[in-house]
Amino acid sequence: MIREEEWGRLPVRHALPALEQALDEHGAAVLCAPPGTGKTTLVPLVLAERGARVVVAEPRRIAARGAARRMAWLLGEEVGGRVGFAVRGERVVSRETVVEVVTTGVLLQRLQRDQELAGVDVVVLDECHERHLDADTVAAFLLDVRESLRPELRLVAASATTDAEGWARLLGGAPVVRAVGTAHPVEVVWTPPGGTVRPAHGTFVDPALLAHVAGTVRRALAERAGDVLCFLPGVGEIARVAGLLSDLRGVEVLQVHGRAPAAVQEAVLSPGRGRRVVLATSVAESSLTVPGVRVVVDSGLAREPRVDHARGLGSLVTLRASRASARQRAGRAGREAPGAVYRCWPEAEDGRLPAFPAPEIRVADLTGFALQAAAWGDPDASGLALLDAPPAGAMAAARSVLEAVGAVDAHGRVTERGARMARLGLHPRLARALLDGAPLVGARRAAELVALLGEEPPREYGDDVAAAWRAARRGGDAYGARWRREAGRLARRLAAPGTGGAAGGPAGAGPARGGSGDGVPDDVAAGIVVALAFPERVARARGGGSFLMAAGTGAEVGRESGLRSAGWLAVAVADRPAHQASARVRLAAVCDEDTARLAAGHLLVAGDEVRWQDGDVVARRVERLGAVDLVVRPLGDAAPGLVREALLEGLRREGPGLLRWSREAVRLRERLAFLRRVVGAPWPEVSDEALVARAGEWLEPELSAARRRAGLARIDVEEALRRLLPWAGGEAARLDELAPERIEVPSGSRIRVEYGDEQPVLAVKLQEMFGLARTPRVAGVPVLVHLLSPAGRPVAVTADLESFWRDGYRSVRAELRGRYPKHPWPQDPSAAPPTRRTNPRR
Incomplete structure (x- = not known):
């Protein structure tokens, strides 16, 4: 039984009859309930009491663990009884479990293994307003299951703030059930910084803003009672503000984010003994109630994923938080009693904030989504019920990556290899590195390295993957513990039937160095695995810490980095600051040309190359790995057609100024331009752009005979221009009549x-x-x-x-007339005879 005192204080109980009726009649419902009403914890328990086996999907591991603990407490039990949870690498359930809280990623993998979700009666998609890619994908798959396999499977889309009507349409016209909350009033205090603060960009946040946030936390502690929950965009900002608050006396400062140790997460979700300041990322926006919080300090910033498809670089960017997120954050202060929110931006700017965060499907790397859709049997995702269709360009880029790693065929259908990759629960790039790296460096070491790449190690580990790997092996910190668990999970998955090594797949070609890989040095192994994961980012040195990646983007390593002397790098993490051509390397491994060829073999091309470069035709025989030249030799007998195309490229880049324009040619061009302007067609357009566009027409046959830039200068441009005259209609003969x-x-x-x-x-x-x-x-x-x-x-x-x-x-x-007396100056010029001479002498 649910604790009676808690049942009476959770307002969602009043909406339960309507929710049950909606599920009975329609099989689906949208539940809108404010924070603190019990939608995450009470609803699944009540549905389970009615005899249903319930799976609750949460967007984050911390939320999944926290919700399971809260529900178990409501039943007076420990987790693992009637309530359990499953996150990546950890599952706590038993035969008695009737409510299982999972992350959306875990549910996605479960659906791929068992599309019917045997034994599950109800799925609750919690916090669906956050629009995470995994959550949208899970919703689409579940709707597909309901339509084709299990119409009796019931679905609940639950959120505090969401597009209820959009979700209702997506669920086939499902009823919207609303619960009225008893949220306490929250006073808004506007506390913008006093001085100039540089705008956030990339992962940069002005230290002046962080100092102001820390100062606002101190002010809140002095002005208000209760604990303080402070929202910051990322782990680095949390650490910096924690440092600025390290001298607080009698106040415990806790740091909460996706990488925080389980012990810290549990401490945050439990009542404190004294006053606390909880510094958190957006993980604390929803799903969880942090007991004792009466004050929220909101930096106004959020961090979201973005991807540069042209350069193959994914990154996190710092943005202004949306108004919906700001409301969610403020609501944390009114969960248990009246509270206050200190907003660190001007009130006048509040209305200009975006209404909602961008759905991840619109802005993120879709490679993993594309593989999941292909493994589901819908390669282009056209048959999936999604609130937002995936952008065509992002899907094309994703499919290109999947083809390169052998996960899909030329038609986008999943291959046997791709199905194995999908079952690993990894991004396809990392799945490729694990499968193909195991026979090259050893299964355990491949698993350890992929685990390291799956969750970027702390900055203090450095920018060298091999060094970070050694630090993780030694480390007794929270990251090291999580890394060891994930490495063990991957090693077990790799050994499981159906998820073995490369098996001769197209991306796994090449001899295994050292047979089983046990004899390969760690530094070499790191380079191999990173290169297999990110083949477009193998990079050759250009000198001075500068590299060129196979994708064509420059990359720079830090001045103090030990990677500066490397001849080749395999770049794992890089970002490109706004308005800069080169990316900054955050994490990379030293490798060599052989490794680059092995990992990025699909980018290897060889052949004759004739192009316009540095102001002239350059002909050479080239072997290239993407944008990186490996072997270059001069070519003396280039095909005339290739030379012609190179000359045309030169004209496109530099314009008709490459030709030698005589005065006669210029005058003819001016006459033609005049006729085009006043008469129009059929007289030709002779602007620079038009002449370049038709160069292959009016410059022949001289263009085909030229071999270099000097050949263009020998062309008789006036004669060539006459080829553009409208000869076919006979108008060309009127040139001297119309424009003499x-x-x-x-x-x-x-x-x-x-x-x-x-x-x-x-x-x-x-x-x-x-x-x-x-x-x-x-x-x-x-x-x-x-x-x-x-x-x-x-x-x-x-x-x-x-x-x-x-x-x-x-x-x-x-x-x-006085200045030129020898010349005629008649009074009536209209009647005077014209003359070129002076007056005759008298």
Whole structure:
């Protein structure tokens, strides 16, 4: 029986009849219940009391353990009786267990092994608002199971804040059951930093903000009673703030995150003996009640996964927390009594925060999801019921990785090897490293190294995988304990039937060094396993701590790193700061070219390469591993077609300036540009972009005959340009009519027309235009007449000669007749004869 005193204080009990009715009538329901109402703990127990076997899926291990302990306490039992739990590497259940709390990752693996979920009557998907990728995938698989295999399986999507209508639609029109909470009031105190704080980017958080958060914790302790729960984005920030609070007297400071020791997690979930400050990541936002908390200090930051598909780099980024997360965090202060939340940002910025965190399926690496979907029998996930469809680009990148490691075939269908990888409960990259690394370095060592890569070791372990491996072996810290458990789990899974080594798979080719791998030195073994996991990140040294990865991205190691002298690296962890071309190496192993070839064989290409480089055609015979040149030799007999393409590439990069433009060619181009502008088609476009786009047309056959840049400079561009004229329709013959090179003026001179400006220009001596009343036109456009003095200097500019003779000539005549007395300056220029000469001598 559930403890009677607890039953009476959990408000969700009032919603239980409606929930049971929804499950009986529809087989599914959406349960919306505020924090502290008992949705995580009371609902599964009540359903189990009605005779159902219940599985509760939580997004995090700490939440799964905590929920199981709380439910067992409500029954007056220890975990492992009627309530048990299962997280990666640990399962505490018995024959009496009727409620099992699992992580979504564990449930995902269970579904892949047993799609019917035999013996399970109800699945509760808790905290579904967080939109973790595993949780969305589990929901899609369960809906598929209900539709095709077990329509009697009942589903509950439970959350404090969620898109209830969206989940209801996803569950086939399931009813929405709402529980009214008895949350206590929470006062909001706005405490923005006083000085300038640099915005967070990547994993950087300004120390000034962390100092302000620590100061706010001190203020909260002084102003309020009860324990303080402080939200920070990551483990590093928690450690820094803990250091700033280390001088607190009579206050226990606890650090809670996914890597925290189980003892610390248990201590947080138990009442403290004195005042406590709990520094936590988002793991404490939901599912768990931290007893004694009356105050929340919110840094306003969150850390989410992102992936750069073009460079194959995944990373965590620091972002502003959403309004939904801020509400969840604030609610922690009102679980047991009235409380307060200190928000470390200006109130004016609150409305500009995103409403909800981005669903992980939109922003994360989808390689693991794609393998799960393929193993489920739906390679493109088009048949899965998902709130958000996976982005096509991310799925294409994921499928490329899966093909490279032999997990799927060319059609995206899972291979036998891929099915084994899916059963390992690892990211496909790590599964590949485990399967293919075991015969090369030994099963136990492969398992240890993959365990190390699966959970990045503490920064104090250093950036060298081999050194971190040795530190984990020695260490008595919490990370070392978790690492040993995970390594043991992987070794057992590797030895289990159906999950053996490479078995001749396409990604496992290559001779095993040392047979069983036992004779391979640790440093070499580390390089092999890391390279197998991240083949696109094998990197060759470029000097000065700089490397080039096979994926084409540069990588830099720290100035004090022992990795700087390596010739090759296999990069395990790297991130690329905003606005920087190179990635920063966080964790890597020394390797060699043979290891790089073995691990990244699918990236190995060899052949003749002719391309435009450093301003000219470069022809060479190349063997390359992705973007890394392995062997390069000059090529003297490059195929003409390849040379032609390289020259075209040069024109695309550098433009028509690579050609030698004579004055005649420039003038012809200007005439054509004028006709295109005023007449249009069929006269050709002759902008730089258009000429480059049609270079293969108008520069032939000279282009095919050229072998280097110098060959382009020998092309007669004027003659080549004439190939663009509209010869087919006969319009080309009208070029000199529509845009003549020269115009005959009244004096008989043929004056060149310049077409380089917006309007054609005719520069002519004023006396040569006597008698011409109307302005000359070309293609219907009046020319701009620059009237020159006898010395050739402009004295007037007009596009209306008639108006100039009438109004402007008088002042020009008055100014110039004294300066040039030997030239005619008639009073009526419209009736005077034009001339190129001076007046005759008298």
